[in-house]
Amino acid sequence: MLLIGGLLFLLLAIVLAAAVMLGAERLPLFDLSEQQRSILYDIRLPRILLGACVGASLAVAGAGLQSLLRNPLAEPYLLGVSNGAALGTMLAFVFFQSLEITRPLLAFAGAGLATVAVYRMAKSRAGMNVERLVLSGVIVTTFLSSVIVMLTTLLDAAKLRSFTFWLLGDLSQATVNGVYLSFGAVIIGTIILMSQARALNLMMVGERDAFDFGVEVGRVRMLVFGASSLVVGAAVAASGSVGYVGLIVPHLVRLIVGSDNRLVVPFSAVAGAIFVVFADTIARTAIAPRELPVGAVTALIGAPLFIYLLRRN
Amino acid sequence: MRREPPRQPKRLPPLLRKEGSLWIAVALTTLMLLSACGGAKNAGNSATPVPMRVVTDDLGRAVTIPVKVTRVVSLAPNLTENIFAVGAGDRLVGVTTFCNYPEQAKAIAKIGDTMTPNMESIIALKPDVVFVSTASQIEAFMKTLEANGIAVYVTNPTGTVDVMRNLKALGEIFDTQKVSDDLIANLTQRINAVANLTGPLASHRERPTKVFIQISKEPLFTIGNKSHLNEWLFNAGGQSVTENVDTAYPKLSKETASALNPEVIILSESDDNKEPNDAFKNSPAVKNGRVYKVNADLLSRPGPRLVDALEQIAKDLHPEKFK
Numbered sequence: 001m002l003l004i005g006g007l008l009f010l011l012l013a014i015v016l017a018a019a020v021m022l023g024a025e026r027l028p029l030f031d032l033s034e035q036q037r038s039i040l041y042d043i044r045l046p047r048i049l050l051g052a053c054v055g056a057s058l059a060v061a062g063a064g065l066q067s068l069l070r071n072p073l074a075e076p077y078l079l080g081v082s083n084g085a086a087l088g089t090m091l092a093f094v095f096f097q098s099l100e101i102t103r104p105l106l107a108f109a110g111a112g113l114a115t116v117a118v119y120r121m122a123k124s125r126a127g128m129n130v131e132r133l134v135l136s137g138v139i140v141t142t143f144l145s146s147v148i149v150m151l152t153t154l155l156d157a158a159k160l161r162s163f164t165f166w167l168l169g170d171l172s173q174a175t176v177n178g179v180y181l182s183f184g185a186v187i188i189g190t191i192i193l194m195s196q197a198r199a200l201n202l203m204m205v206g207e208r209d210a211f212d213f214g215v216e217v218g219r220v221r222m223l224v225f226g227a228s229s230l231v232v233g234a235a236v237a238a239s240g241s242v243g244y245v246g247l248i249v250p251h252l253v254r255l256i257v258g259s260d261n262r263l264v265v266p267f268s269a270v271a272g273a274i275f276v277v278f279a280d281t282i283a284r285t286a287i288a289p290r291e292l293p294v295g296a297v298t299a300l301i302g303a304p305l306f307i308y309l310l311r312r313n
Numbered sequence: 314m315r316r317e318p319p320r321q322p323k324r325l326p327p328l329l330r331k332e333g334s335l336w337i338a339v340a341l342t343t344l345m346l347l348s349a350c351g352g353a354k355n356a357g358n359s360a361t362p363v364p365m366r367v368v369t370d371d372l373g374r375a376v377t378i379p380v381k382v383t384r385v386v387s388l389a390p391n392l393t394e395n396i397f398a399v400g401a402g403d404r405l406v407g408v409t410t411f412c413n414y415p416e417q418a419k420a421i422a423k424i425g426d427t428m429t430p431n432m433e434s435i436i437a438l439k440p441d442v443v444f445v446s447t448a449s450q451i452e453a454f455m456k457t458l459e460a461n462g463i464a465v466y467v468t469n470p471t472g473t474v475d476v477m478r479n480l481k482a483l484g485e486i487f488d489t490q491k492v493s494d495d496l497i498a499n500l501t502q503r504i505n506a507v508a509n510l511t512g513p514l515a516s517h518r519e520r521p522t523k524v525f526i527q528i529s530k531e532p533l534f535t536i537g538n539k540s541h542l543n544e545w546l547f548n549a550g551g552q553s554v555t556e557n558v559d560t561a562y563p564k565l566s567k568e569t570a571s572a573l574n575p576e577v578i579i580l581s582e583s584d585d586n587k588e589p590n591d592a593f594k595n596s597p598a599v600k601n602g603r604v605y606k607v608n609a610d611l612l613s614r615p616g617p618r619l620v621d622a623l624e625q626i627a628k629d630l631h632p633e634k635f636k
Contacts (some may be wrong), residue, residue, distance in 0.1 A: 024566035035572065038595055043567045162585060165532050165564065173531050224610060289558060290567035291532075
């Protein structure tokens, strides 16, 4: 495990270093001019760090939700949690344009509400099965999507343009404050999820069994939902809906380290950061000086990878 | 004693019975439809045939329109402006929700927006011609209108040359050539006046003033060489710093934006585009306070007002030459 952990951190270091060196503008390694320093410190670095935080956030949320709901398809994007956060951010944008802090707050609220809604719909007296959960997720996702589409239609054309781009996942609006906020959220969220890792391991067997082992099921559920909403809210408010990270990263990690959540959660955080920073480096450089939305790149990599994983298992 | 026979409902004539009412509805509808069709045919064929003529639209299609065009619908805000400019605004019976200029355009019936116009509203207005710049699924859209006997004229002017051609064509369609010719002469004279001060209108030479046109602040959108504003800016005496980007409206890397060092930034002014992106904070443009705003409608709607914007920006770029 130590070896795998070490390798993962090495990979993160390599990807971060490559991301710092690559970009639309070519920067020398030493002796940067004032302008080049500004490009590096004001534009490139915040964006890379934000990408790392967003990737870690989405991946730990996916790992936590999958274990809690005993469902390999549980993922912020598929469950409508991302869309809930997106709608919250949009409402904040429309009604409190000048107050930027309202965006992550409403995103968090939206993510939380969507999570609870999906959970309530999926849970029946007979318990919760895979089909009900996925179905509820799809319903909440499509419902929220249509509300978002209605809102963008009602907004004027200029705002619509920035939102359609943002909805696809876009890290270009990274700011230093945004990085602090996402970093804080992902640290808190990961710590909460790791504190519940042992309980989550037991709950993967079944809620009743976990209860028999003395796990306070309701409390665990609340903490995991809360932590997921926190990290997804922060990630979406900063970068829109970046898909597939929460789905494929925990799967890949489990393939390597097994299903012990004490390992899956932290390893997912690192692997998620690697994935998004890698994808965003492509988004920044592939058609430079133009840019792709990072969500398009993660989906382009994530969808085939997920199909491969599906066929393997 | 005779037992009373069970009461039978009075038999109504077939058409008034319950199941009959459906038939009445069907029959009436058919009758109405038939008479409507017949009416349209009569108007076209017999008593007084409307004299028709053929014009060619920007797609090169032959479009048959009445000699006297009296009712038209415009599906683009710049076409609405151009129709008003050639003195035919009173013949517009339908415009889009985007059409807010001139003031009179606001009072005209709305038929939806440019991308998703409402077919039923358009047909109900019984226009002679519908002016279309673009629409989602424009092929199907055109077919449906033409199947309903409404001529579709496709035109999507972009640069100033296009605008002049469009104004001339509109003058011919509405038979207001006097107005359109005068307008074209006036616009041409104003463009030349600007050119006399800023230098010849050749696209090969370099302009000394390096300009960045910011279309939106976040995400950062600008113009590439496929945008009509590239040439427009050149005519105003500036050179776009993004003219080697091979598209119309690219989302630009902020790193590149920061490295471009524009001397002037022009904001296409709208709600979310009132100041330069932070990437420009160290640019000469921001340091020297050379950030100018132009109403986004003027830049995004190729029409006579493009020349207003040209004059404004030429003055901003070269204040010393416009004294």
